[in-house]
Amino acid sequence: MTHFDRRQILQFGAAAAGALALPAHLRAQGTPLKIGLITPLSGPQEFIGAYVKHGAEIAVDQINKAGGILGRPVALEIRDDKANPAAALAAARELLGMGINLHLGGISSAVVLALAPVMQQEKGVFLTCGAGTEKMNHEAYSPNLFRPGDSPDARGRAQARLMAQKYPDVTRWTGLIPDHEYGRTMWSIFVDGLLEFYPAIAKKKPEILDPIMMPYGVSDYRNGITAALRQQVDGCFNATYGGDAITMFQQARGFGLMNRYKVVCDAANEFLVARGLKQQLPPHWTGMHYYAAANKGNAMSDRFVADYLAKTKDPEPLGWAAEAHAALYALAKAAEKGKSTETASVIANLKGLTWDTVTGPRTMRAEDNQAVKDVELVFIDPANTDKGYAVSQYVKVAGKDVILPPAPGQKLKLRTA
């Protein structure tokens, strides 16, 4: 057994007291800064969660090559939220319990809304990488929750404005809307935009028919498709998503439903539907978090695409990867700006932060923690190529022109038909 004499005990004590007296960031110098990534890695949204994971990992590699955050290397602690609020809460509590205060991920609205109270209570920060709920900036606003990407109101209203500009004669509209919170919200925002922009731009009053409510996560959409066939409309807004959207479009093809519309505007599928359907694809507009080809020349985007290709063999990263990348860079810049990774400092410095991303600079609104970001919209056609589709039009809408004013703590106010 080792015995310590009085002198050694005093030496240890002095060393320990000295170490504790150092500022936290100096004490931690060199030890990895752990950041929590909570995203679906199994279940129906795993496919999108994989984009988030790749985007975050690429950002971490790039940040570490540039010297890390405040001189510390960054390491991700990755947890699977299964797109399920209960699983996400368990993961968040575990990570917070490990002392990790900075987090990102969460592409499901339900997950993000469930995480808000625990982040606030346990003094964590969470940046979503694609959740579409408007509530996080409105009635469920939390100072600990940030969205560095598109707000649903900016996206939906930009789409409505584009429709009024490009299709002034298409004034009868309906929607194919999944029967859940996100679907209903996106439809309400799009309708708000139609009611504002058609009279202002096309000098016509739009006629909005009741949307067709589609069940969620089922294998058959024919009853909804048949109901849509009964409507006499020219324009259709689709908010069905991912695999559901592909199945719906696939079954609608047999009825010739999409051929009846003069224009189809899709809320947020990016290239998910195009990659799934290929030549079966009905031509349509869709919203993107990030369209790589249109951001060529932006050094950050070019490097991101190169790193993404090297990591995944996929030359065209979709928006969720870019959102995770942007979220990590926002955290890094906020920490550097405040010279601290403590929660209060990071929150204070995220508010009003302008930082570079693969889509160009973005600014985080201080009032409601929502980034003001340009909305990217593309028109996709089926094509006789290996990819099976091609982008024939690209439009970038300035985010500041379409985003609604901040209203944290209040319900989103929209026009109704």
Next chain:
Amino acid sequence: MLLADIATLLVNSLTWAMATFLVAAGLTLVFGTLHILNFSHGGFFMIGAYAAYSLGNWLTPLLGGPPSVVLYLFGSLVAGVVVALLGLLVDRLVLRRLSGVEDAYVLIATYALLLVCEGATKLVWGLKYQSVMPPPALDGALLLGDAVLPRLSLFIIAAGVLCFVGLEVFLNRTRPGRLVKAIAADPWMARLMGVNVRRVYTATVAIGFALAGLAGGLLLANQTLSPSLASAFVIQAFGVIIVGGMGSISGAFFGAILLGLIDAVGQWLLPGLPGLPFFLAMTAILLLRPEGLMGRRT
């Protein structure tokens, strides 16, 4: 216009019903004979769909031109054979060990098998969504007055009805089929009569899994192909076999038709509440007939 609506609604409901029956048929056959509720059935249906997809991708360029109905059917049959072989493996490694154990262990074991199916699918085919165009002969629609009847829907209905008739003939009019029914009713007595019950069980598993694979191939152009396909179908398949009566082929067939009709009419009358009439009807049927429409009261 009303007649056209009724015709379309009828075809829609039958399409849903027959697609569900195609998936449920193997599930209820295995349950009726071995009394094993196979949670992994949806997983093998999914593997059948992916197998047919890969075969089609490989053969179509070799044969040239657009895929034909014959190729589509051939792909479905091959998928059935592939999944039947997997079924034999599963029988040897898993199902045999589950005879006589409590239901909870069976559920856990077959659920684990479902996870294995999903994991294997991700490893082999990846996470990306895929879809398959129907052969040109099954693309588009027939117009009956104002009614639009997609050819693929009619194909699925025909496939479901043929599958039902085939199974009914097999089980009721052939010696091996009658043997399966006899063993399902009383395996002990069958053993006393000198029947090799184990062999019949194995054959039943192979047929049940073959039906899952066949369904995967036949429904390939009906919906998205992704590793979550299993769960999309298996819940509704369980719904129809519970409503129809566990283990009854005709129960699954008529249960599927009934639920399909209720769902279609419900969505017509209550378009803002999709799915609600379906679950209400299921609840009501189970309250009134807990053993299912054609199940035996125990």
